[in-house]
Amino acid sequence: MGAIVTAEGLRKSFAKRGATSPPVLDGLDLELEEGSVLALLGPNGAGKTTTVRILATLLRPDAGRATVAGLDVVRDARRVREIISLTGQQVAVDARQTGAENLTMMGHLAHLPRRVVPDRVAELLTAFDLGDAASRRVDTYSGGMRRRLDLAAGLLTRPRIMFLDEPTTGLDPRSRQALWDVVRDVVEQGTSVFLTTQYLEEADRLARRVALVDGGRVVAEGTPAQLKSQVGEAGVELTLPSPSDAARLAPALDAATVDGARVRVPTDGSVAHVRSVLSTVEAVGVTPEHWEMRTPTLDDVFLTLTGHVGQTRTARTAEVAA
Amino acid sequence: MTSLFRDVSTMTVRGLRLVSRDVDAVITAVLLPVVILLMFVLVFGGALDVGTDYINYVTPGVILLAAGFGAANTALAVEHDMSSGMVERLRSMPVTAWTVLSGHVAASLVKNLVTTAIVFGVSILMGFRPDATALEWLAVVGMILLFVGWITWLAALVGVLVRSPDAAGGFSFVVMFLPYVSSAFVPVDTLPSWMRGFAEHQPVTPVIETVRGLLAGDVVPAADPGGAAALAVVWCLVLGVTFAVAAGLAFRARR
Ligand SMILES: Nc1ncnc2c1ncn2[C@@H]1O[C@H](COP(=O)(O)OP(=O)(O)O)[C@@H](O)[C@H]1O
Ligand SMILES: [Mg+2]
Numbered sequence: 001m002g003a004i005v006t007a008e009g010l011r012k013s014f015a016k017r018g019a020t021s022p023p024v025l026d027g028l029d030l031e032l033e034e035g036s037v038l039a040l041l042g043p044n045g046a047g048k049t050t051t052v053r054i055l056a057t058l059l060r061p062d063a064g065r066a067t068v069a070g071l072d073v074v075r076d077a078r079r080v081r082e083i084i085s086l087t088g089q090q091v092a093v094d095a096r097q098t099g100a101e102n103l104t105m106m107g108h109l110a111h112l113p114r115r116v117v118p119d120r121v122a123e124l125l126t127a128f129d130l131g132d133a134a135s136r137r138v139d140t141y142s143g144g145m146r147r148r149l150d151l152a153a154g155l156l157t158r159p160r161i162m163f164l165d166e167p168t169t170g171l172d173p174r175s176r177q178a179l180w181d182v183v184r185d186v187v188e189q190g191t192s193v194f195l196t197t198q199y200l201e202e203a204d205r206l207a208r209r210v211a212l213v214d215g216g217r218v219v220a221e222g223t224p225a226q227l228k229s230q231v232g233e234a235g236v237e238l239t240l241p242s243p244s245d246a247a248r249l250a251p252a253l254d255a256a257t258v259d260g261a262r263v264r265v266p267t268d269g270s271v272a273h274v275r276s277v278l279s280t281v282e283a284v285g286v287t288p289e290h291w292e293m294r295t296p297t298l299d300d301v302f303l304t305l306t307g308h309v310g311q312t313r314t315a316r317t318a319e320v321a322a
Numbered sequence: 323m324t325s326l327f328r329d330v331s332t333m334t335v336r337g338l339r340l341v342s343r344d345v346d347a348v349i350t351a352v353l354l355p356v357v358i359l360l361m362f363v364l365v366f367g368g369a370l371d372v373g374t375d376y377i378n379y380v381t382p383g384v385i386l387l388a389a390g391f392g393a394a395n396t397a398l399a400v401e402h403d404m405s406s407g408m409v410e411r412l413r414s415m416p417v418t419a420w421t422v423l424s425g426h427v428a429a430s431l432v433k434n435l436v437t438t439a440i441v442f443g444v445s446i447l448m449g450f451r452p453d454a455t456a457l458e459w460l461a462v463v464g465m466i467l468l469f470v471g472w473i474t475w476l477a478a479l480v481g482v483l484v485r486s487p488d489a490a491g492g493f494s495f496v497v498m499f500l501p502y503v504s505s506a507f508v509p510v511d512t513l514p515s516w517m518r519g520f521a522e523h524q525p526v527t528p529v530i531e532t533v534r535g536l537l538a539g540d541v542v543p544a545a546d547p548g549g550a551a552a553l554a555v556v557w558c559l560v561l562g563v564t565f566a567v568a569a570g571l572a573f574r575a576r577r
Binding site (some may be wrong): 085094 | 328329332333335336339340344406407408410411412413414415416469511559
């Protein structure tokens with residue numbers, strides 16, 4: 001199947017006239033293959049929400065071009081809106097309406113035939129495990145329940161493409177798991193999903209392809225396995241009594257890196273390799289205070305692929321909701 | 323066209339639901355106007371000589387003041403929709419997204435009808451004796467709705483433009499100011515001269531005079547093209563259309 005969402009050279013700057021600040025999107029390219037999930041992975045401030053807003057027709061790019069199902073998101077915005085749904089970074093349901101009232105309202109606004117609205121609402125409430133809470137006001141819901149309702153509101157019309165902007169940020173592990181299940185179901189029924197996330201694990205679980213975005217560009221793109229193999233599948237991390245011990249050990253190990261008294265060795269995670277690393281440690285004659293297996297994190301991917309650790313994240317910690 | 327109608331009615335139902343479940347809004351719409359009426363009549367009424375029973379004089383003013391309070395509530399509701407992600411979602415759907423504004427305005431009109439009925443009810447219990455025919459009552463309600471209409475569209479515009487709930491709340495200060503510097507509570511000629519000029523030429527005064535006249539049964543608005551009634555209607559229509567268009571444009575421009 002072909003690409004259902006494409007972006008080519010998207011640029012966007014929010015700088016006021018005269019002010020000089022780097023563009024938020026700086027030539028972003030990507031493609032979502034029909035029937036699959038693409039995860040846009042990046043730290044806070046990387047430009048994920050801006051990308052989603054352009055693709056969902058909410059924002060015009062300064063330059064570049066984007067299409068959804070072959071339709072230009074600027075020129076054919078109205079037709080694009082008929083086949084997409086957007087579940088934004090903020091939960092967009094009314095706290096003072098009940099779950100059922102919220103969905104009914106969205107069903108009418110989505111122009112479903114009037115007589116199918118009640119059935120479709122009931123069906124979705126059940127599917128999202130909100131049947132018991134249907135007639136309760138949303139301000140009595142937990143964060144996870146609100147997010148599920150929010151997601152259900154985006155599915156009333158069975159969209160061809162669903163945009164999910166950080167759908168699990170701030171959710172507890174159980175709700176996150178439930179949401180992942182929902183996304184898998186939706187994809188099984190033929191919807192293509194464009195997802196943004198700050199969590200490598202989420203991209204790994206859900207997405208066929210991952211695009212790593214930093215400073216408004218895609219800096220790496222591939223399957224989760226391809227991306228992780230670029231960082232090393234996992235690492236053995238040893239903490240030694242002193243930096244001089246670390247300096248003594250490192251040369252004996254393949255591709256080891258030193259950070260103070262810590263030594264890190266990439267590993268494929270096999271018993272044989274880990275055993276050989278530990279034997280080398282014994283042979284050199286140093287005694288680690290502590291050692292552990294570490295799996296790659298988003299920060300590791302960043303460090304490897306961009307040479308800096310979530311620079312945007314530390315520089316913009318104040319903009320949690322950005 | 324039919325879908326526009328459906329969108330507006332959906333959003334009106336929503337607006338009414340949100341208002342009726344908002345404790346602040348209900349207090350503002352029901353309790354506050356009654357308290358203000360009592361205060362004006364019982365506290366100031368004895369000291370003011372307006373040539374008729376003070377309650378006859380002040381009732382329309384209290385209703386318009388209440389419209390201002392209610393509008394502040396609309397500004398808050400619109401600001402909340404703009405910043406909470408609701409408008410983002412609507413904009414990604416094939417609806418005319420600014421119907422979210424007309425929903426709030428329509429809800430505000432209904433809410434103010436309730437407030438108006440309550441204030442008239444309490445006022446009549448306290449001795450207010452209007453002398454209006456059924457047709458004149460209808461004209462009173464129409465005049466009040468025209469006034470509520472423009473002030474609510476102004477509130478919607480404010481809600482679209484501001485970037486925080488506090489700023490939206492500050493709007494009530496401005497709209498409360500208008501009735502005070504008008505003939506709503508005291509005759510204009512008792513105001514200090516520098517205020518008088520403003521009071522005579524601002525929209526609240528002709529609206530008040532028209533409502534007061536209709537209730538007293540002594541104005542035939544249509545027969546008096548240069549009079550308060552014509553002026554009041556023109557003021558409300560011009561301001562209403564202006565603010566509605568401005569709110570729509572600001573809504574489209576804000577990204
Ligand atoms: N409407 C806007 N006006 C001004 N700056 C914005 C606006 N939207 C986003 N930005 C800025 O653009 C940058 C990227 O934001 P965003 O796309 O929200 O990133 P992400 O979703 O990856 O966290 C941030 O520095 C943010 O402050
Ligand atoms: Mg974001």
